[in-house]
Amino acid sequence: MAETSGLRVGDRAPDFTLPSATGEMVSLASYRGKADVVLFFYPKDETAVCTAEACSFRDSYEAFQEAGAEVIGISSDTAESHQRFADRNRLPFLLLSDTGGEVRARYGIKKTLGLIPGRTTFLIDREGIIRSLFSSQFQAARHVSETLGVLQTLHANRPAE
Numbered sequence: 005m006a007e008t009s010g011l012r013v014g015d016r017a018p019d020f021t022l023p024s025a026t027g028e029m030v031s032l033a034s035y036r037g038k039a040d041v042v043l044f045f046y047p048k049d050e051t052a053v054c055t056a057e058a059c060s061f062r063d064s065y066e067a068f069q070e071a072g073a074e075v076i077g078i079s080s081d082t083a084e085s086h087q088r089f090a091d092r093n094r095l096p097f098l099l100l101s102d103t104g105g106e107v108r109a110r111y112g113i114k115k116t117l118g119l120i121p122g123r124t125t126f127l128i129d130r131e132g133i134i135r136s137l138f139s140s141q142f143q144a145a146r147h148v149s150e151t152l153g154v155l156q157t158l159h160a161n162r163p164a165e
Contacts, residue, residue: 010112013136017043017128018110022078022100025086030076030100036132040073040158042151044125045113049081049089049099057123058095060148065096067152071159073127078102080121113139127151129158 011017021031035041044061046054061068061075068075075097081089086099102108105121113122124139125147136154138147 011126011134011137013134015134017041017126017132017134018107019132020102020107020110022102022107023083024101025083025090025099027083030098032128032132035074035128035130037130040071040130040135040155041128042068042073042075042125042155043078043128044075044123044147044151045078045108045111045121046123047121048079049085050092053123054079055089055093057147058089059093061097062093062095064148064152068155071152071155072130073155074098076100078107080105080108123147125151127154127158 017032019031019033021029024030032041046057048054058077065075077097077099080103081101082103083101086101089095090099108121111126113124115121122139124137126134127136129135135158136151138150140146
């Protein structure tokens with residue numbers, strides 16, 4: 005199992021700015037007050053489990069949007085690799101490049117067996133607070149179902165705007 009250390013539900017999510025597949029710089033802070041963010045860290049573009057996970061997020065993307073969330077994937081792959089991965093799999097959400105692993109480290113995501121970058125999903129609310137996290141290297145589809153369930157509950161309990 006992948007592990008996380010340091011960050012817990014109720015903590016403020018660390019801000020970051022990373023390049024997207026298109027080269028645009030994206031900051032977590034730009035979503036504050038506007039949208040919840042589903043932030044999923046995954047090991048590598050084009051691998052079987054990572055592709056299944058990304059496609060599960062793609063297939064549920066409309067439900068995430070209806071509940072007021074943006075989906076963002078982060079790995080250490082380059083922007084060019086992300087662009088090919090997104091195009092090949094018709095991914096409608098942002099993929100960000102953390103080539104040096106600094107953001108992954110700030111979020112406390114450990115490697116599985118000391119080798120494989122961990123797979124962890126965070127639900128961050130509009131105020132920048134972590135509302136859920138799910139970490140499992142091999143249960144990729146559960147990242148989507150677990151996070152969507154918490155998001156829908158959060159959305160249902162939020163006052164109408």
